[in-house]
Amino acid sequence: MNNFFELFSYDFFQKAFLAAIFASISCGIVGSYIVSRRIVFISGGITHASFGGIGLAFLLGFNPLIGAVAFAVGSALGIQFFTKVARVREDSSIAIFWSLGMALGIIFVWMTPGYTPNLMSYLFGNILTVSIAELWWMFILNVVVILTFSLFYRKILYIAFDEEFARAAGLPVNLFNYLTITLVALTVVLNIRVVGIILILSLLTIPQATANLFTKDFKNLLILSSVIAFLGTLIGLFISYFMDIPSGATIIFTLVVMFGLLKLYKTFF
Amino acid sequence: MDALIKIENLSAGYDKTPVLWDVNLEVFENDFLGVIGPNGGGKTTLLKIILGLLNPMEGRLIFRSDINNRKKPIGYLPQVKHIDKNFPITVYDVVRSGSLMASAVKKNSSDVKQKVENLLNEMGVANIRNKAIGELSGGQMQRVFLCRALLSDPKILLLDEPDTFVDNRFEGELYERLRYLNKHMAIVLVSHDVGTISSYVKTIACVNGELHYHPDNMITQEQLNGYNCPIKLISHGEIPHTVLKRHN
Structure with missing residues (x-):
């Protein structure tokens, strides 16, 4: 038990703990929106497209997060543009951006001279190596997400539930769609360091599925998803530390087990 | 008395293919208009035009001058299949x-x-x-x-196939409610089930590419009662085989 509390005195663990809080809030809120609105597939496309930006950053030697943000936001807006303006089927345009980003990433990383040591931490995440600068970015993201969802709570909810009705009422639906999809892109990218590109989608969907077992109210879903995401991340973090296994994968595994147990509980009690 | 909504020589559709052409229609206060027609005939397109979800290719949609165009005085009940x-x-x-x-x-x-x-x-x-x-x-x-x-x-209530929410037993309840609401607002009801709506609506518009307006709902309850089964199909022409006037 001493070991357990001692952990909190370590600098790397304090940062990991903060990262868990920030990731849980932003992913809890944005993920609830994604799941309710049924845009999980778009979010997957954005996530994987961001790998292209990380590859480019490795090649040219700038901050990979900046490359990832550029590719994520670019593909988010690109998917919307392809679908709405160029009239490509939505699932096809998602697949195009999804694979284009991955392909570019692989080419850029291959072209990068020497060994790329950090590549794995972007693909699979490592919450124990999050830097102070990255924590600040996560903090700012949280402020933006919380502000947007509290200021425009009803508008976001109504558009998500019935876009046609909101359009008929004269709400700037397109503007809100671009705003929210940009937030999705930023949330994905700034949380990549926690669980990685491959697994980030689960932080946006599994806590929400768990919370959805207990509430059907949108506001409660936002809050409960964040709480469940935090519990899962923290428990996963402890398990990974004491068993010395990869943190990102352990966190996701914990979240899935939580979902399974609570689903069983709901079914039988 | 000016019409609440006036549609003039309107054509509308998607991707340059018109679904509706040369439509003229006026909706007045306390109207109870039934819009009927086959699937794909343009009933939903007409609703989209009135709701402002679709812009006309030709012609105009005019709201009465005392009505603010931006915030439409329209109540809208969507089809049940559109609800997540x-x-x-x-x-x-x-x-x-x-x-x-x-x-x-x-x-x-x-x-x-x-x-x-x-x-x-x-x-x-x-x-x-x-x-x-x-x-x-x-x-x-x-x-x-x-x-x-x-x-x-x-001031206007639009209903898109409201009968698809419930089975036939509960339809009567809705139509009684609409009859009461009709004292305060115009109602435009889209349906493919002519038999049920015909005993409640005051006027009928048949939409199948073109729109044909029947100022009198000429289907009487007596005629419908003549058959001991629900009427699902009504055609146009001369009585006794048909009950609405022929389109010109």
């Missing part, structure tokens, strides 16, 4: 979303809340206010969406 029944939203929030349609003056939060309460009580759905939309029966869902449509005090 798994969305995590409560009855209360669905009804309150009707405030989007209201004019800016009525956006005051406590006014909206009071109006939501009144409507929930009036429609008998106050006891299920915290239920998720997916937990409701068809009849409850229909009443909840009617609450949403009525929250903005509409």
